[in-house]
Amino acid sequence: MNDQMMQNFLLKRASLTPDRPAIYFADQTYTFSDVFDKAFHIAGQLTSLGLKRGQFAGVLLANHADSAFIYLAFQLLGVKAVILNNRLTAHELAWQMEDSDSLFLITEELFTLKSKEMEKSLPNVTIINKEDLFNSPFVEPIVVNEMNLNEVCTVMYTSGTTGFPKGVLQTYGNHMWSAIGSALNLGLTEQDCWLCAVPLFHISGYSILMRSIIYGMKMVILDSFHEKKAIDLIENEKVTIMSVVSTMLTRIEEELGDQRLPEHFRCMLLGGGPAPRGLLEKCMFKLIPVYQTYGMTETSSQIVTLSPEYSISKLGSAGKALFPSQLKIIVSNGKDAKPNEAGEILVKGPNITIGYLNREEETAKRIVDGWLSTGDIGYLDSDGFLFVLDRRSDLIISGGENIYPAEIEGVLVSHPNISDAGVIGMKDEKWGEVPIAFVTIKKDMKEEEMIQYCLEKLAKYKVPKKIYIIDEIPRNAAKKILRRNLRLLLNKNMKR
Amino acid sequence: MNDQMMQNFLLKRASLTPDRPAIYFADQTYTFSDVFDKAFHIAGQLTSLGLKRGQFAGVLLANHADSAFIYLAFQLLGVKAVILNNRLTAHELAWQMEDSDSLFLITEELFTLKSKEMEKSLPNVTIINKEDLFNSPFVEPIVVNEMNLNEVCTVMYTSGTTGFPKGVLQTYGNHMWSAIGSALNLGLTEQDCWLCAVPLFHISGYSILMRSIIYGMKMVILDSFHEKKAIDLIENEKVTIMSVVSTMLTRIEEELGDQRLPEHFRCMLLGGGPAPRGLLEKCMFKLIPVYQTYGMTETSSQIVTLSPEYSISKLGSAGKALFPSQLKIIVSNGKDAKPNEAGEILVKGPNITIGYLNREEETAKRIVDGWLSTGDIGYLDSDGFLFVLDRRSDLIISGGENIYPAEIEGVLVSHPNISDAGVIGMKDEKWGEVPIAFVTIKKDMKEEEMIQYCLEKLAKYKVPKKIYIIDEIPRNAAKKILRRNLRLLLNKNMKR
Known part of the structure; x- marks a missing residue:
């Protein structure tokens, strides 16, 4: 009963609806039958290079139909894909390769600078560009016809609150x-x-x-x-x-x-x-x-x-x-929060x-x-709807009051002259922390004007003590604000 | 990992979309919120009558919104519903109640004749009509908030080759x-x-x-x-x-x-x-x-x-x-059938x-x-599409109801005057098929008497439409009934 076997998803789909369109990329449409053929061929090429069922292997690719085919080839072979974020530095990427014991890295010419750099600290890793992979010989692959739903399909690294990235295991x-x-x-x-x-x-x-x-x-x-x-x-x-x-x-x-x-x-x-x-x-x-x-x-x-x-x-x-799935909000004593009471969000499923x-x-x-502590803060209204206030690590506590950066950012970008905003906390002798904002603007605007605008919309303790105009708010690939980069910026500005 | 917990389906649904229409019956529409309220109230009334989590309990009901509410009340309480076919005789129903150790039967006035008859052979069973249930006191029920997907939700009896019905366990x-x-x-x-x-x-x-x-x-x-x-x-x-x-x-x-x-x-x-x-x-x-x-x-x-x-x-x-899910066809040597080759249908999922x-x-x-032998015969064409040739060689399907010859044969030979019996299906314009019997007798007996005897023991749709007295039931060396020979006999009789 522990095992839950199911036919390989791609095999099954290609058998059920081979002629339906599956992927459209760069003016080209691939049916599920096409996608299977592509993935199967790549699986044969990966086999010839030595990839085997149960291994972890890194994948560093851009958004492209080829990337989908390669991911699916991994699934056909039962190779666990360590999916790398292509915006990270070579140093960060090499760390994830080592942490996951990956002996292969499938990448592409676009990332040659990074992969060359990674190579130095990964002497045992075989690095293959997709351009070479697609020219490799084909060896009949051993396809995983049936897989266990409990088997790991992908690993994706997240940083989270603690600083060091952790590989999140995602099963089929x-x-x-x-x-x-x-x-x-x-x-x-x-x-x-x-x-x-x-x-x-x-x-x-x-x-x-x-x-x-x-x-x-x-x-x-x-x-x-x-x-x-x-x-x-x-x-x-x-x-x-x-x-x-x-x-x-x-x-x-x-x-x-x-x-x-x-x-x-x-x-x-x-x-x-x-x-x-x-x-x-x-x-x-x-x-x-x-x-x-x-x-x-x-x-x-x-x-x-x-x-x-x-x-x-x-x-x-x-x-x-x-x-x-399920959801609950827990307050500091570990008990369920009351409606409209903010606390940590826990999820299960x-x-x-x-x-x-x-x-x-x-x-x-x-x-x-079974309950995952997300570290995020939110509340359920009286009808049970979730309102996410912010990520816990971002929480600014000022004079005992909780300040959620997203709220201030929302107010700033609601001004017609402000295009983007990021808010962080700054240590303050009197209040513990105070909010500081960074903005990008569409039209010239003075700091005082922005602060005045905030004063109209926010409780005084939430109004940024300082607003810096910069060229771009640093964000990761998922467009999440990189608050630690803002913190670096802040330190630089303060030293001046 | 063995357990897969999920919130009680009805609780979850009533929380997600309380105002959507859920059930329409007899000019009345119930939202999911209404359905939850009904089921919850019934769960409280069942509690006051003594039903408890983990028990098996029989349900003998007609098609009605109330039946849906009662089934869902069982789910709220975690009582396993032994769902009885209301076309069966009191004799057949009592057998299923005993086989499943059910100590409660929830039924309705419509089936009073049957339940009164069942009562005689089920001295320890509490039989409750829904009309009385709905007037019972309410005791705050212990609702199963989270259930295990591996937990049994329902039991439905099917007959099969052996003649004796078996309770099929269906989990959440x-x-x-x-x-x-x-x-x-x-x-x-x-x-x-x-x-x-x-x-x-x-x-x-x-x-x-x-x-x-x-x-x-x-x-x-x-x-x-x-x-x-x-x-x-x-x-x-x-x-x-x-x-x-x-x-x-x-x-x-x-x-x-x-x-x-x-x-x-x-x-x-x-x-x-x-x-x-x-x-x-x-x-x-x-x-x-x-x-x-x-x-x-x-x-x-x-x-x-x-x-x-x-x-x-x-x-x-x-x-x-x-x-x-998955499907395959097996031929007599246990191997996979070739395309277009008929064999037994096996399913998994x-x-x-x-x-x-x-x-x-x-x-x-x-x-x-994980592979279930269905006993049914079919083939896959060259594109992998299933063509079902026949349900279990002997299965008779009459108006959508499955009729297992062995069960009828068992009833016939239970009569002291009947020594052997064989049952087959006959094509019928209205019902698709109807059952026809052949018997050998020890003592002179009229067809009407035999049919009357069957009517006492079997649901009406299972009672043979015609019973022929012959000298010997054709059987092979293993004493299996040669139903194709009975079919030839039937054709001869029909031509007369």
């Missing part, structure tokens, strides 16, 4: 249940087509690939996000669902102007942190069907999503835990990671009785 | 995966509404109730099938999907005449045995979207279904195993029963390495 079952939870909430039709303009190396992108295979649904892959391209693809490829983070949605909303998205488009799945209320309101006004979600690498993508019928009445909420690679202690600490 | 996980497999094939939209005109005590009906809860979808319950009522409901209640067996579909097709079903209707899910090709062609002509399926109590409803894109090109096929209640030996014989 985690991915399957994530896809099921999403379908039970959003529904599923033969017309569905999901636009992937987020990185495939993130769970946000990889989960779209898994849904494509499990649902038998077309996915459109963009090499990188561009608002105009995205709008064109939604129109021309009949995209019905798109995954976005706030900054992407802002750019789409602005690019649209007076335009509307076409009728067939039914869901803008918004993740990657709490969204500014102003943006949600603008989207509502333009009839952009935004579904707020909450999720993380450890939950194999969204775990909390706002049901369609509440998108307006509960604007700003991330919704309720998807059908297979079959989409939750089985743990961190080689980190049993950390796993046991973070996952107790 | 079995029902969940069955619903998932169906959604991944048929899709799922907010507009979906499933018409249940098949019995709720069958897996065909009960599985619609489970889908309603898991999907958050409205189901329409009909007390009994009537073609005109069904067509009206499809129109007025905006039904999109309906489960049917051939006889029901024939009556709908005939009733329609030159009419068409409305545009919103998208799927006629056809189960209960191979369909006549003529009927499928007539439906194609009238644009009735028929999806042939194959499934059984042991697979918790459909396990093989024809995908929409093949409904015409593979007319007559039951399709391929649903996404979570998370929707397959964990076994037969208290029948470990039979379970071990029927389920090997």
Whole structure:
């Protein structure tokens, strides 16, 4: 009973609906049959290079149809993919390769500088560019016809609050249940087509690939996000669902102007942190069907999503835990929070990671009785809807008052002259910490004006003590603000 | 890892979408919130009567919204429902109650004759009519907030080769995966509404109730099938999907005449045995979207279904195993059959029963390495599509009900005057098939007497329509009845 065997997802899908479109990339459409043929051929080439079932192997790739084929070849072979974030430095990447005991790295010429650098500290690792892989000989691969849902499919590293990255183990079952939870909430039709303009190396992108295979649904892959391209693809490829983070949605909303998205488009799945209320309101006004979600690498993508019928009445909420999953808020004494009382968000369900690679202690600490401590702060309103306030590490405590940076950032970007904002805490003798902001502006503006604007919208203790105008707010590939980089900036500014 | 905990399905659904319509019955619509309130109240009344978590308890009910509420109350309490077929005789029902050690029977006044009769042979069983149950005091129930997917939810009896019925154990996980497999094939939209005109005590009906809860979808319950009522409901209640067996579909097709079903209707899910090709062609002509399926109590409803894109090109096929499941054909030497070669159908997947209640030996014989031997005969064409040739060589399917000859033969030879018996199916315009018996007698006896004897022991649909007295029942060396010889005899008799 422990084992839950299921046919290899790609094999199954290629057998069920071989002729349906599966992947669209760079003006080319691949059916599920095509995708299987590609992945099978690559599996044979990986076999000739020595990759074997059960191994961990690194993958460092850009957003491209080839990357999807390579990921799926790994699944055919039962090789566990350590999926690397291509924006990291060679130093960070090498660390993850070593931590996961990966002996192979599949990458591409685009990242030659990084891989050359990595090579120096990874003498035992075979590094292969996809360009060479695709010219390698083919050896009939041993395909995993049936796999166990408890088997590890992918590993993705997250930093989290502690600083050192940890490899999050995602099983086939985690991915399957994530896809099921999403379908039970959003529904599923033969017309569905999901636009992937987020990185495939993130769970946000990889989960779209898994849904494509499990649902038998077309996915459109963009090499990188561009608002105009995205709008064109939604129109021309009949995209019905798109995954976005706030900054992407802002750019789409602005690019649209007076335009509307076409009728067939039914869901803008918004993740990657709490969204500014102003943006949600603008989207509502333009009839952009935004579904707020909450999720993380450890939950194999969204775990909390706002049901369609509440998108307006509960604007700003991330919704309720998807059908297979559960959610609760715990206050400092370990008890369940009361409605509207903020505390730590805990989640449970079959989409939750089985743990961190080689980190049993950390796993046991973070996952107790199936409940994952997310470290994030939020509350449930009296109807049980989740409102995410912020990540715990970002929490600014000033004179005993909790300050959530996202709230201040939301206010700043609601000003027509401010395009982006990031807020951090600064040590302060009197208050412990005070909030400090960094902004990018569209039009020249004085600091005093911005502070005055905040004073109108926020309690005085939340108003930034200092606002720096910079060229760009540092964000990671998932568009999350890199607050530690802001902290470095702050230190530099202070020393001057 | 063995346990897979999930929130109680009804609790979860009532929390996610309380205001969506859930059940429509007799001009009344109940939301999921209403359904929860009803089930919760009944759970409290069942508690006051003494039902407790983990028990098996019988349920003998008609198609009615109340029955759905009672089934769901059982789920809230974690009581395993032994779901009884209300067409069976008191004798057959009492046997199933004893076999499952059920100490409670929830029934209704409609079945008073049967339950009074059952009472005689079940001195320790508390029999409660729903009419009394609904007037019972309420005691705050202990609701199972989280349940294990491996836990048994329902037991449904099927006969089989041995003659004696066996209780098929269906877990919460079995029902969940069955619903998932169906959604991944048929899709799922907010507009979906499933018409249940098949019995709720069958897996065909009960599985619609489970889908309603898991999907958050409205189901329409009909007390009994009537073609005109069904067509009206499809129109007025905006039904999109309906489960049917051939006889029901024939009556709908005939009733329609030159009419068409409305545009919103998208799927006629056809189960209960191979369909006549003529009927499928007539439906194609009238644009009735028929999806042939194959499934059984042991697979918790459909396990093989024809995908929409093949409904015409593979007319007559039951399709391929649903996404979570697998299928193979085995020939007599135990090897996989070649394409187009007929053999026994084996199925595997998370929707397959964990076994037969208290029948470990039979379970071990029927389920090997996760593969269930169905006893049914079929072949896969060169594209891998299943064509079911015959349900278990001897199985008789009459109006969607399975009739096992061995069971009728057992009843016949239990009469002191009858020495041997053989039963086969005869083609019938109305029912598809009806049972016909051949007997050898010890003492002169009239056909009417034998039929009267059967009526006392067997559900009416199982009683042979004709009983022939012959000199010897043809048997092979292993004493197995040669049913094909009986068929020849029948043809001879018919020609006279």
